[in-house]
Amino acid sequence: MAESLTSRPTLAAADAQQAHAHIDADTNTGISNTKLGMWLFLASECLLFGGLITTYLLYKHPLEGPTPHEIFDIPFTSTSSFVLLMSSLTMVLAVSAIERGEHQRMRVWIGATAALGATFIAGQIYEFTVFVREGLGFTTSRFSSAFYTLTGFHGIHVTIGIIMLVSLVLLSLRGKIPEHRAETVEIVGLYWHFVDVVWVVIFAVVYLIPS
Amino acid sequence: MTVTSHDNVPTTVLDGAVKDYSRDKVYVMTALFLAVLTIIEVFTYAAPDFPVWADELLVPVLMILMAVKFFTIVYVFMHLKFDKPILTKLFYMGLVLAVLVYIAMLSTFRIWHNGQHG
Amino acid sequence: MALTEDRPLALPSGGSDDGYTPTGVFTRPTAETGARSWFTTVDHKKIGIMYGAAAIFFLIIGGSEALLIRMQLWAPRGTLLSANLYNQVYTMHGTTMVFLVVMPIGAAFANYLIPLQIGARDVAFPRINAFSFWAFLFGGVFINSSWLLGGGADGGWFMYAPNSGVIFSPTHGIDFWNLGLIITGIASLTGAVNLIVTVLNMRAPGMTLMRMPIFTWMALVSQFLLLFAIPVLTSAQVLLMLDRGFHANFFNVSKGANPLLWEHLFWIFGHPEVYLMILPAFGLVSDILPTFARKPIFGYPFIVFSGIAIGFMGWGVWAHHMFVSGIGPISVTTFSLTTMFIAVPTGVKILNWTATMWGGKLKFSSPMLFSIGLVTMFTIGGLSGVMHSVAPMDSQQTDTYFIVAHFHYVLFGGAFFGFMGGFYFYWPKAFGYMLNESLGKANFWLMLLGFNLTFAPMHVLGLQGMSRRIYTYDPGYGFEFWNKVATIGAFTLASSVALFVVNIFYSKVKAKNLPPVGPDPWDGRTIEWMVPSPTPAYNFDPIPTVTRVDDFWYRKYGETKDGKLVRIASTAEVAQQRTDGKGIHLPSPSYWPLVLAFGLPIAAYGLIFSLWLALVGAIIVVGAIYGWVMEPPDDPDKAHDDHGPDAHASDGGDAVVADPVDAVKEVETVG
Incomplete structure (x- = not known):
């Protein structure tokens, strides 16, 4: 095998002649680092929310205090779920707009997404205050702790998403999202859709399944 | 090197979005479609006796809709x-790992036998 | 890659790039030497070295705690430590060794070596890399600060509920433990994302996945384990935090909580954790053994796939830590079987290492000795591990010193021996001088002796029925002799670690009179040995093109028709020369990772002592994130942002990089 081995460029200097030797920004998968990183983070978040959902399933029957279906207001929660679901549509339209380079349209859709998200959060705060008034405090029962922790944790994720969306609009208004950074919008969008998807699970598992 | 004309710019940066609005x-x-599914989901609450998901089929139907x-x-x-x-x-x-591991864990608690999940 | 093709990044529209001026609160720091260069560095090599140094610092703390434990158990009815203090000492010993020593040493090697082994110039997200390190360091300091603020955690490193509740542990020790590990968890998670993206995205031309050095493979698997295991622990710790700080009911038995919830979540994290601690050491050994046997690794794909198999199967065995917790016969049987199965891929690795050495011209240098130490000691630990998969036997051994013996054989005899081998092996690459071989060999034999004196007797003690975590024992049970042996062993072990530290300084002084160590002191096989020692900031110039496994070796050696090795080029011919690195784009240093990480322990102190302080911490964190995002992507002086046509043409000359590529580069330094 010696012949074939010596025939290839073994010397370090020869590497410099190789076609790609100096393009260090290239990525092997063809996906940008940030996008790949965001997907990995989201995969990891599955296990975080999985742990909290599992805890809820284990503790959904309280020994004392109100039970889930005495207290849930399904029509109300359905509405706010619907609001969050539609925010995914506005988000994806924002991504679509920036892909075409339409900055103004993107800002409008992102603003709409943030507004829908804020509506959802307002609904959640209202829901929590009603529950507390009806006697379901955070420390009331194992169910109450698990419920508030799971939905509250999700709410924090939505809030962080809203902050990112608002920051995006502000950055965009100041011209800080030029075309070559347009992918930032898509990546924030990935986070936003993921938060929505988690709510799809929570809505079905926590609210709709009867005990 | 860089293309300046709008016409022969291939679909782009992100993942192939299109110039017109067909993707939208x-x-x-x-x-x-998602809205319709959500309405069906909520309908299971409003009409729990609807023949499609009466009794033990309710949870599977909800899980399928959710998925x-x-x-x-x-x-x-x-x-x-x-x-x-x-x-x-x-x-x-990540998703499959989470589902498998947590279902295994809930199984060790034997919660499926308490009638909680049909 | 799609983005580098000849097209603009989006349809040109209203605003063009020319008006783009990034905003930053600070200009990016530029120091390349001195303390500031370390505080602001984003260089994976400096970060790797800091990981290692911090881990050795924590090793000394954790080791001192181990010595306290052994002194307390020297004789029956020891009085050195009270029962309460003993609880804190063994808890902090375990926590420190797992989270602040073994994991960070793995991270140190992964940080230093992965970019070098795949032919990259840095990691995918250099600033996130720096953040990971600082968050780990501050988290570790935060946990240990509990000693000064009311005492350490006292629930064992696994912190079982309900003992971890406020009722049974009213001091703040467990809060420190809990919040500190959430912080180090954030560090591990961001580090994992970073390193996985690095391996998937930044390999040199020709470096396919199946040509990567084994260390990179094993580190990749262990980063995936971190990615998926850390959030499980974090979710459990959030529950514990809410229980202790805000009176939630997750582990409050009087409200119907099930303490097994913690146990499950902890071990779902905990068992992959075990594998992610050992896999980097396996990787190091898999690179060291072939070097000193002068043979390729036996069955490269088997080593790789058995590592991946360990990674997957590691998720299906957690309940073998819980055989006596009453999880029921079906669960016990299931997890018994899965635990037996996971011994198979581990056995494959042992076989491969043995076969690699078989028939080789073995050179017993210090790295080689430590690697053989790993193979043998880990095998002993692995065998006692398989014993535990047999549930009836495990039920007898649970919570005895037999378990302590077992996991020290795998974690110390396995992971730590591998790391010591790695230190000796890569020291010249990182610091430009060799560690003294005679001291190194003495170090190995002393460590091997001390290790076996300490932990082998624990098998006997365990079988005699001595419980772990008891702070003293009565005379007359036959525990006296073996406890004395173990204590002597512990001090021998400590002196071997001291000898290692001595060796570092001794060799550094001696090295002044020696010729500089070349790029390839060990006649290495993988491409990190191509670059000058110590590694220059830019790593590779030019980036090598890789054509096979052990690429560097086959640049030096060919084979005749009957399979004999022949030297075809001298090291000097194939190694890279140190260049001035001009024209190579490197990410600029930044303050923000340090500031962001600093906010985390402040917020954590706030959660324990005063929510106002937590607010301050939160403001630091949020401010740092905005500073981070708004920071100019690069040092403006280096003229990389204006996309001028000559941005790259300065010295490299041969690489004409077009606008889009440069733009992409910027996106990628966003991290």
Whole structure:
């Protein structure tokens, strides 16, 4: 095998002649680092929310205090779920707009997404205050702790998403999202859709399944 | 090197979005589909005795609806449909792992036998 | 890659790039030497070295705690430590060794070596890399600050509920433990994302996945384990935090909580954790053994796939830590079987290492000795591990010193021996001088002796029925002799670690009179040995093109028709020369990772002592994130942002990089 081995460029200097030797920004998968990183983070978040959902399933029957279906207001929660679901549509339209380079349209859709998200959060705060008034405090029962922790944790994720969306609009208004950074919008969008998807699970598992 | 004309710019940067608005129509239709599924979900609450999901079928129906919604959003809105397969693999690795591990864990608590899940 | 093709990044529209001026609160720091260069560095090599140094610092703390434990158990009815203090000492010993020593040493090697082994110039997200390190360091300091603020955690490193509740542990020790590990968890998670993206995205031309050095493979698997295991622990710790700080009911038995919830979540994290601690050491050994046997690794794909198999199967065995917790016969049987199965891929690795050495011209240098130490000691630990998969036997051994013996054989005899081998092996690459071989060999034999004196007797003690975590024992049970042996062993072990530290300084002084160590002191096989020692900031110039496994070796050696090795080029011919690195784009240093990480322990102190302080911490964190995002992507003086046509043409000359590529580069330094 010696012949074939010596025939290839073994010397370090020869590497410099190789076609790609100096393009260090290239990525092997063809996906940008940030996008790949965001997907990995989201995969990891599955296990975080999985742990909290599992805890809820284990503790959904309280020994004392109100039970889930005495207290849930399904029509109300359905509405706010619907609001969050539609925010995914506005988000994806924002991504679509920036892909075409339409900055103004993107800002409008992102603003709409943030507004829908804020509506959802307002609904959640209202829901929590009603529950507390009806006697379901955070420390009331194992169910109450698990419920508030799971939905509250999700709410924090939505809030962080809203902050990112608002920051995006502000950055965009100041011209800080030029075309070559347009992918930032898509990546924030990935986070936003993921938060929505988690709510799809929570809505079905926590609210709709009867005990 | 860089292309300046609008016409021969291939579809782009992110993942192949198009110049006109046809992708947006897909998004709107998807959202409508999701809305319909959500309405069905809520209908199971409003009419629990509807023959399709009476009694023990209720939970499976809800789980199927949930899964369809979940994967539709991930597939269309999160662009896995249009993106490189490795993203799908990585994300599903986490998702499948989470589902399997946590179901195994709940099984050790034997919660399925308490009538909680049909 | 799609983005580098000849097209603009989006349809040109209203605003063009020319008006783009990034905003930053600070200009990016530029120091390349001195303390500031370390505080602001984003260089994976400096970060790797800091990981290692911090881990050795924590090793000394954790080791001192181990010595306290052994002194307390020297004789029956020891009085050195009270029962309460003993609880704190063994808890902090375990926590420190797992989270602040073994994991960070793995991270140190992963940080230093992965970019070098795959032919990259840095990691994918250099600033996130720096953040990971600082968050780990501050988290570790935060946990240990509990000693000064009311006492350490006292629930064992696994912190079982309900003992971890406020009722049974009213001091703040467990709060420190809990919040500190959430912080180090954030560090591990961001580090994992970073390193996985690095391996998937930044390999040199020709470096396919199946040509990567084994260390990179094993580190990749262990980063995936971190990615998926850390959030499980974090979710459990959030529950514990809410229980202790805000009176939630997750582990409050009087409200119907099930303490097994913690146990499950902890071990779902905990068992992958075990594998992610050992896999980097396996990787190091898999690179060291072939070097000193002068043979390729036996069955490269088997080593790789058995590592991946360990990664997957590691998720299905957690309940073998819980055989006596009453999880029921079906669960016990299931997890018994899965635990037996996971021994298979581990056995494959042992076989491969043995076969690698078989028939080789073995050179017993210090790295080689430590690697053989790993193979043998880990095998002993692995065998006692398989014993535990047999549930009836495990039920007898649970919570005895037999378990302590077992996991020290795998974690110390396995992971730590591998790391010591790695230190000796890569020291010249990182610091430009060799560690003294005679001291190194003495170090190995002393460590091997001390290790076996300490932990082998624990098998006997365990079988005699001595419980772990008891702070003293009565005379007359036959525990006296073996406890004395173990204590002597512990001090021998400590002196071997001291000898290692001595060796570092001794060799550094001696090295002044020696010729500089070349790029390739060990006649290495993988491409990190191509670059000058110590590694220059830019790593590779030019980036090598890789054509096979052990690429560097086959640049030096060919084979005749009957399979004999022949030297075809001298090291000097194939190694890279140190260049001035001009024209190579490197990420600029930044303050923000340090500031962001600093906010985390402040917020954590706030959660324990005063929510106002937590607010301050939160403001630091949020401010740092905005500073981070708004920071100019690069040092403006280096003229990389204006996309001028000559941005790259300065010295490299041969690489004409077009606008889009440069733009992409910027996106990628966003991290």
